[in-house]
Amino acid sequence: MNNSVLKGAGYVLVHVPGMVTHHGTTQTTERIVNPDSDYLKQLPEHMRSYEDCVAYPPNQTYIGNLSIEDLGEVPEPWYDKKIEGADRFGPFGEIMPEDEFVLLMQICDAFDLVHLDKSFVQQVRPKLEAHPLITETMLSLIKEGHDEADILDQESHKAALPIYIDGRMVGYVKQAHDLDVNLSAHVIFENLASKASSVVTVLHLLNNSGIDPAAVEYVIDCSEEACGDMNQRGGGNFAKATAEIAGLSGATGSDTRGFCAAPAHAVVEASALVTSGAFKNVVVVGGGSTAKLGMNGKDHIKKGLPLLEDCLGCFAALISENDGASPEINLDILGRHTVGTGSSPQAVIESLVTRPLASAGLTITDVDKYSPEMQNPDITKPAGAGDVPEANYKMIAALGVKLGQIERSDLPQFVKDHGLKGFAPTQGHIPSGVPYLGFARESLMEGRTKNAMIIGKGSLFLGRMTNQFDGISFFLQANTKKDAADVAAAPAVIRDVPVIGVSVPDSELGEEAVRAAVEQANRSGYRATLIEGAHCLEQMDEWIQSGKIDAAVAAHYAFPIGVSTVGRIQTPALGKELFIATTTGTSATDRAEALVRNAIAGIVAAKSCGIENPSVGIANIEGGRQCERMLNALSENGYPIRFAGSARSDGGLLMRGNDLLQATADVMVMDSLTGNLMMKVLSAFTTGGGVETIGYGYGPGIGEGYSKKILIVSRASGTPVIANAIAYASQIVEGNLSGIARSEYEKAHKAGLSGLIEAARQKDRASDGERPAVAAPPKEVCTEEIHGVEVMDLEEAVEVLWAAGVYAESGMGCTGPVVMINEARSEQAHAVLREKGYIS
């Protein structure tokens, strides 16, 4: 079996003292039962500051700054110890403060339910802007907020739930329905906190694993919340909601629930999805739970401790196709607590540990490290639950003694050698096996350990549907392909030389010219493989998808709109290198937008070929001036572009034919038809036009969110051009074209790309004499769907409503296309659409 791998992990804590006080169930229950209790009065003085929470040793371990071994060196208890110079950010994630998190909840709120004080928004916005992973798109979702008077006027929003920070009410979460308890303010609050914490954790996961967000195909949410309305309580889908905000544009997903065992179930499901070939990259994410904040607070306060359960805990993991380096999930060794297992501790440990190991001929000592429930003992011991991981290790060892696998006298040593110190917050599902994934990945990749067993357990009886207990375990092992001799057989990513597939089925120069190019490239130290046969293009696509090849050189490829190719050529006589952006494909249907996007694509290509700060020139063609203005605006707004000046005596940014021949700029921007013409002229002029012998071909398709690496040559491309195209392909793979593209587009958007494009489109539309652009009326919450509008007329119908003063959005409902409007506008909207003939 080709095992899937653990490609990355992300861990986030969110320090939320305000939510502990106002939303943790221990506290909310106490407020109902015993509003004047000493416990509630003592709470504030037992709250930790953000700095203390960051410096708390187990928290530093959770985000990867302090190894589990080093945590073990810190004498217990830990609540009175601090890590000197503790950092908010760590290799796995971060510890986020409450104010930033509340604003993040507002970003994650799609239905205008989080109302925040304007001054609070103004105060916190710069902090999120400075956050290294919060994207421009996310920042654009921040709403301005409301006046303080409105926030404090509790009469007008009695059913809402207030949000407090440092004792100040900074906003509230509204109920999403007046009668439906599943949409009450309380439920919405919990769900938005779970979603927002998942989002920031996924951002860290993406960053840690270096994966292109667009390459994530599926997300499994395994948190402990349920979203839905009164007709479908727990209908879902947190996974997709999270994916949307985190920018996983190519993903769908679903929710998996199983109490504390859910994360382990989810990883097994993700691994199965990848191993089966259904998806290549699956994200598993578990968000934080506000209900469990301060769950053991009474015990902590009684014993004079700080309130240690003051953080939301979240984790995320990326399960991907085997990359020949990351740790593998071996699905041959799977433990399951079945319906027939029974609930005695012995039966549980047997089903989850010894039986699956025995099926692979292993005993308990063959596993280097076990990760069962990883609760922080600092939290559980004062609450009377003991040291949970240690108890689990003792149980595993004791069962080993019973099975004759170890001596009874070896029991303490087994616990020491195969166990780990607990460090996870008591957030139910979060401590359950998965907190070790990040450290396990490092340890297995560095060869410090060879395997690990992750054990998730859950108490299903809490849901009152069964008295059953539950659990599932899986086995992580060091990558088995890492040392395999046949490197090419191992799918992509980490390898010495990228593998390039070549598919030019109908070359005008014959098969031989293509074969010679592949051989020439291989002799030069590149690794190319010829893809032949009637279905070679399909084959190529399949191999790219599966990672068997890292990039491809092809004579044809249907790129989507938004993607165009950047050619690369040596200029005649001088032999200077020049990128022509672009040469095939369509970056955008609007000319000015296309030119700007071509410029960015050109910069991406040049940078991935090692030109650190390429100079950019715009060909003197129609739309050139407008492109120049837009690029200038981007440059001034913080997307620095190094413009080349024309070599002609009158200078200027626009490049003439002479500049092209002199390669005055590294990147020459033009529309793709012109670019195509130039490529053909410059690469074939020495042969009188018959064969292209100069340059690297038409180059890789580049576009926002596009990650496949496919480079175009023509049917007239000769052997040297195809061989150079293989070299070009190899360079962009090693030069991390996808990563550079992501960061360039991100920077351009931060500098206002979207706004510039929209302005250009409006202008073009106006000058084309098309129907005038209608401005949208102020945005309203759209919860009502109007069915029956033809899909081709959908956008027009939306604009017709706008013109009538009704805010509307287009969307896709369960049964077909829909126009979405505010419930209160229903009658008016229907009347307008009926009158204009959009609906009957």
Added chain:
Amino acid sequence: MDLENQKRVKDIAEQFGPENVVVVLGAAEGEAAGLAAETVTAGDPTYAGPLAGVSLGLLVYHICEPEMKEEVDADIYDEQVSMMEMVLDVDEIISEMTAIREQYTKY
């Protein structure tokens, strides 16, 4: 001891008569076993549940105590409990349980 369990113990004691009931505990350590034992004998020490101020004085044992072990079929005990017996600090549990029984059990 959680409130639901306290209620069940109280109901059973009323239904069958306290002299006819033995409570068997499975707590994972001495202190927790002692607290549960105290609850079903002297009353809920946290004064939160139905047994607050109710001294049932029931006979109470932990499953790992020798008196209980003798009552159970050896094979079943081996299958269900022997592993945990190895893990738990049985001596501490016995001393906690004995102390509570001596002090509060009426039967």
